[in-house]
Amino acid sequence: MALSAIDPRSALVLIDLQKGITSIPGAPFTPAEVIERGTRLATEFRLRGLPVVLVNVKATPPGRTEISLRSGTAAPDWTDLVPELDVQDTDIRVTKQSWGAFYGTSLDLELRRRGVTQIVLGGIATRFGVESTARAAHEHGYHVTVAVDACTDISADGHRASVEGVFPRLGETATTDEILATLP
Template structure:
């Protein structure tokens, strides 16, 4: 369902737009996803709304290195891409698992600011973004996904999230439509 409205206290959560992930081959060009994420971030900041930048530094203990080609990631793997133009007022969430809520203070940070709705973007659609959106829904937030600001490493997984999962969690729309709803 297209996005119909945004709550007065909506936050933007951009998941895993970091050097090590944006450099992987994705279904839609990562550079375009990053550019849309940066555009959303600027629109939210200009309206005084919270921007959350999420990066991932780990996985299940003892298993992450086995799944990553080449073993240990480069030193800058978890650094956010510079295009996001991180600002002092942005909330940084560093996670160890797929979802941005598990084992982090994200929920407390959002509740402290009175946030009732979250707009999501990032990589990978079916992993970090979907896990975070599911948790947001379970925590009682209204969920909106900027579907042109997400991409995945797998086309079928991306399509499943966008067509089957996200519409069950909330609303979906384009970056431009969501910015238009900010007023």
Template structure:
């Protein structure tokens, strides 16, 4: 579904734009392209005093808070380098932003994201970040289940796998909300809040 509207109480939620993740998701957009678009979205939301939520994934050094369960995908054996879970400098450092730390794929389960949004009367979220088929899709599904209107800035996200990205954008996201480009989201934000 094409973009039709943004609610007056809309927040931007950016997933996993952090030092150890941005470079890993490179299709169909590079990490740099995704970052530039995420920064443009954040600047537009901040200019209208609309909430910007920066979500990062982090785990204890000993792995004690890793999600349990058996999977066929291997888990990283090495301890991540220091600072891997810090929000990238281009997005960090804005005192009005909300930072949420997650331990799962999605940004809702086990975090205070919903509480932050509800306290501000938010009815809609715009999503961007990496990886499209994991963190972004998981968060979009949960946002839909929590009753938020969901908008996905599909050129401000990327994945390690082109087919996974395409599946999310073409098959999953239209069932959860509306999709559009960064420029379309910003234009609609200007129209709604400008």
């Protein structure tokens, strides 16, 4: 569904724009393009006094062993958010251990404390962290808007499948420029 409005009680949620993940090639957009668009969104949300949530992934869920960052093979700064985001003291920081940003984190509590009714999503990877977070946000009763050019995947086909097949059923989709033009 196309963008109709941005609630005056919206928050921006950016998923996994961290050094270890943004070093992986993306499609259809490069990580650099996603970072640039996410940074533009974050700047405008901050200027309007709207919450900015920066999510990183630190490890796999406890008990999962098939993929692990605990093995010590990841670079020491793998989980660090990219400097282009210009993290502010007012930003909400969430560290997750699974694909989605809601499960096992304080995200819902942080948003509800601020009266947030809608989340605008971007990040990496479209089919994993972004889609999982969008699904959970929908299940938690938030209005969901995905900035379709502020997220990317390891596969252009995978990105397109989420953008065309999943996100319209969870909420609205728009480009970064459309969202910026609609901000209250």
